[in-house]
Amino acid sequence: MPVDWGADMGKDECKTMLDALNKVTACYRHLVSALGSTSDSQNLREELKKTRKKAQELAVANRTKLTALLKDKSISNDDRAEYERLWVLFTSSMEILEVDMKRSLEIGQSFPLKVPTRHFIQTGMTGSTTTVAARAMSVQNMKYEADASIDTADLKDLETEIAQVDQMMEEMEMKVQVAPWAVEAKQEAGAELKSTVSVGNSSVGVISVCEEEPKEGGEGEAGLMKVFAGIIFTAVLLIAGILGYLVINL
Amino acid sequence: MTIRNVRDHGQRYRPRMSCLKKMEAVVLEMQDPKTGVKSQTQRLVITTIPHAITGEDIVEWIANRFKIDAAEARAMGTMMVAFGYIYPLQDHKRLILKPDTSLYRFQTPYFWPAQQWPVEDTDYAIYLAKRNIRKKGLLELHEQEQYNNLHKWMNHKWDFIVMQAKEQYRAGKERKKPDRVVFDCQERAYWVVHRPPPGTISGMDCGLERMVDPNQEEIIFTQQCIMRPRVKSSVSIGALVKYTTTYKQHDPFLYPCLPSNPWLTDDVTYWHLNMPNVENPTKMRVERWTFSFGELLSDPRGRADFRLFLKKEFSGENLAFWEACEDLKWGAAATMQEKAQQIYKTFLARGAPRWINIDGKTMEITVKGLSHPHRYVLDAAQTHIYMLMKKDSYGRYLKSPVFKETQKKAVAPEAHKFSEAQLEQNAKKRRPSLSPIILRQQEEEQKAKLAASGPVDITQVMSKLAQKKATEPEQKT
Numbered sequence: 001m002p003v004d005w006g007a008d009m010g011k012d013e014c015k016t017m018l019d020a021l022n023k024v025t026a027c028y029r030h031l032v033s034a035l036g037s038t039s040d041s042q043n044l045r046e047e048l049k050k051t052r053k054k055a056q057e058l059a060v061a062n063r064t065k066l067t068a069l070l071k072d073k074s075i076s077n078d079d080r081a082e083y084e085r086l087w088v089l090f091t092s093s094m095e096i097l098e099v100d101m102k103r104s105l106e107i108g109q110s111f112p113l114k115v116p117t118r119h120f121i122q123t124g125m126t127g128s129t130t131t132v133a134a135r136a137m138s139v140q141n142m143k144y145e146a147d148a149s150i151d152t153a154d155l156k157d158l159e160t161e162i163a164q165v166d167q168m169m170e171e172m173e174m175k176v177q178v179a180p181w182a183v184e185a186k187q188e189a190g191a192e193l194k195s196t197v198s199v200g201n202s203s204v205g206v207i208s209v210c211e212e213e214p215k216e217g218g219e220g221e222a223g224l225m226k227v228f229a230g231i232i233f234t235a236v237l238l239i240a241g242i243l244g245y246l247v248i249n250l
Numbered sequence: 251m252t253i254r255n256v257r258d259h260g261q262r263y264r265p266r267m268s269c270l271k272k273m274e275a276v277v278l279e280m281q282d283p284k285t286g287v288k289s290q291t292q293r294l295v296i297t298t299i300p301h302a303i304t305g306e307d308i309v310e311w312i313a314n315r316f317k318i319d320a321a322e323a324r325a326m327g328t329m330m331v332a333f334g335y336i337y338p339l340q341d342h343k344r345l346i347l348k349p350d351t352s353l354y355r356f357q358t359p360y361f362w363p364a365q366q367w368p369v370e371d372t373d374y375a376i377y378l379a380k381r382n383i384r385k386k387g388l389l390e391l392h393e394q395e396q397y398n399n400l401h402k403w404m405n406h407k408w409d410f411i412v413m414q415a416k417e418q419y420r421a422g423k424e425r426k427k428p429d430r431v432v433f434d435c436q437e438r439a440y441w442v443v444h445r446p447p448p449g450t451i452s453g454m455d456c457g458l459e460r461m462v463d464p465n466q467e468e469i470i471f472t473q474q475c476i477m478r479p480r481v482k483s484s485v486s487i488g489a490l491v492k493y494t495t496t497y498k499q500h501d502p503f504l505y506p507c508l509p510s511n512p513w514l515t516d517d518v519t520y521w522h523l524n525m526p527n528v529e530n531p532t533k534m535r536v537e538r539w540t541f542s543f544g545e546l547l548s549d550p551r552g553r554a555d556f557r558l559f560l561k562k563e564f565s566g567e568n569l570a571f572w573e574a575c576e577d578l579k580w581g582a583a584a585t586m587q588e589k590a591q592q593i594y595k596t597f598l599a600r601g602a603p604r605w606i607n608i609d610g611k612t613m614e615i616t617v618k619g620l621s622h623p624h625r626y627v628l629d630a631a632q633t634h635i636y637m638l639m640k641k642d643s644y645g646r647y648l649k650s651p652v653f654k655e656t657q658k659k660a661v662a663p664e665a666h667k668f669s670e671a672q673l674e675q676n677a678k679k680r681r682p683s684l685s686p687i688i689l690r691q692q693e694e695e696q697k698a699k700l701a702a703s704g705p706v707d708i709t710q711v712m713s714k715l716a717q718k719k720a721t722e723p724e725q726k727t
Contacts, residue, residue: 019413026420029421030433036358036359037359039429088410092414093410095372103360121356121357121358122355123357123436125432127428135424181406185407186409192415192416
């Protein structure tokens with residue numbers, strides 16, 4: 001069945017590419033949320049630029065692949081449903097990417113880097129976003145080579161890129177006839193909890209640090225611990241009392 | 251593909267969101283290291299995070315900047331918190347500004363409220379999924395409900411939401427601990443503003459989504475107001491000054507009326523002297539007729555005088571027509587048709603007994619309108635005749651012997667000088683004036699007399715002329 005094997009290959013390829021696009025979109029969103037704040041810097045602008053370019057490459061690659069797959073009339077119904085699901089994943093990613101690009105343009109324009117009278121918002125974030133960008137680009141360390149005028153020069157590129165993305169999405173709407181509401185998700189509610197079991201200790205610390213009011217969610221657990229401790233304590237007391245009684249009596 | 255542009259329509263018809271741009275400017279001012287709000291460090295269990303500000307510092311800064319008192323500054327600060335520009339670090343669900351040492355922090359521009367970026371449910375779903383991961387499945391009650399709802403109706407995107415939530419969670423972990431804490435607080439604050447917990451009001455609540463602008467009529471009205479022709483204040487004030495100088499002596503509030511104000515002295519001579527059909531009017535009354543043509547016509551005695559003058563000039567039909575038009579305008583609807591026909595027959599038709607002289611165009615319009623008569627069908631003709639009388643006859647009337655005679659015979663009563671005792675006497679002698687019913691009857695009688703005695707036919711006027719000369723002394727009364 002060379003056809004099926006080819007189709008499986010196509011599906012796997014698609015999935016990996018979509019995962020990559022998904023990762024880049026998530027990282028891009030993180031980076032855009034740092035714009036205009038005290039962790040904004042020339043490096044951040046460069047990171048945004050690079051991440052954006054990568055996202056676009058992935059988007060184009062995904063699109064060509066998926067449109068090719070969907071145009072193929074000889075695929076089975078199950079395959080078709082799967083491709084439609086992947087298509088919905090792709091378009092949702094693109095929508096988020098488009099909005100984030102537009103927002104980064106707007107915020108980038110309102111917060112130019114070099115104007116001394118324009119102060120960044122003191123949000124409390126002071127660290128750099130290198131690691132996030134490195135994750136997006138799938139590299140170990142980021143190299144920075146841009147010049148000082150990146151904030152203004154990049155904005156023009158950004159505008160053209162936004163126009164390109166808009167156009168691409170319109171074309172996609174025209175060419176591919178997929179009804180997104182007809183797609184059934186494979187994951188059920190709460191699926192995100194399953195593969196992130198190994199949450200790690202650091203995030204536990206984060207939870208306790210961010211919540212400064214009494215934890216409603218944690219109360220159940222804490223209460224249980226208290227009851228347990230109480231039981232042990234009373235048990236110890238009882239044993240001590242019994243032993244003492246025995247010692248006195250014996 | 252989500253339907254994208256429908257929501258935009260609603261956003262444009264929410265003008266009160268124009269405060270957002272102004273608030274952004276204020277927030278930017280607050281960032282200045284020299285003149286902005288003083289910031290402190292927030293000490294948590296393990297980490298320290300800078301850029302925390304106290305509520306009292308915010309209130310003080312706002313009060314100084316805008317020169318307002320503390321209560322108003324607090325209200326303004328609360329607005330900033332309610333919209334999400336500043337978020338509280340303790341008690342994060344209550345979006346108010348407490349003017350004590352409770353800590354706040356500025357929100358990053360990405361999470362600022364903006365009219366052009368509608369808050370998407372997809373983003374909220376991703377946020378809830380992330381929170382689910384963080385809290386290991388123990389969401390708050392309202393969050394859990396929202397989560398279930400979103401899962402139901404956004405089911406087709408659910409894979410994407412899960413994937414994106416996981417990726418965003420992992421991307422968040424790449425940052426250093428303090429930044430991670432800040433980002434979580436920021437995101438949580440953003441969603442408290444835009445998806446408020448039940449029982450709280452959202453500052454971003456704009457009511458129902460509208461497809462049509464509810465203020466459209468008001469907008470048209472105000473646009474027309476702008477386009478209205480405006481009069482220079484020098485002109486309008488000049489007119490006001492002219493009016494007041496002309497009428498000031500005739501105003502009983504400003505000048506004592508002669509002989510005495512009946513309301514003050516209980517002596518009704520003034521009213522008797524100024525009855526509508528008195529034979530000899532007072533000098534003041536006659537003076538008022540010279541102010542404008544409208545004054546002359548609105549005073550029944552003046553109109554009678556004018557009518558007399560026109561009779562002598564043989565142009566009485568103008569005034570008669572004008573009066574007939576007034577009658578039609580203000581009369582009962584039942585008799586309207588009949589009256590209109592009568593007027594046409596008497597004044598407008600060719601060869602009519604009292605034919606009035608109006609220009610061809612007005613005649614055409616009037617005759618056309620008379621086929622379907624209504625109250626104002628003779629308006630054009632009436633205006634024409636009014637202007638004719640005003641420009642032509644009025645001037646001649648004021649120079650005529652009729653008027654001069656009336657002026658000569660006008661009464662100028664002396665001012666009364668009552669003593670206290672006399673005033674008391676007057677007060678005791680107070681009687682109610684003539685009943686309006688009787689007055690109306692008198693009016694009707696007068697009208698009937700006029701209709702019967704007035705010259706009807708212009709063709710017969712020559713023969714009547716001789717008769718008039720004989721009856722002149724009688725007619726003068």
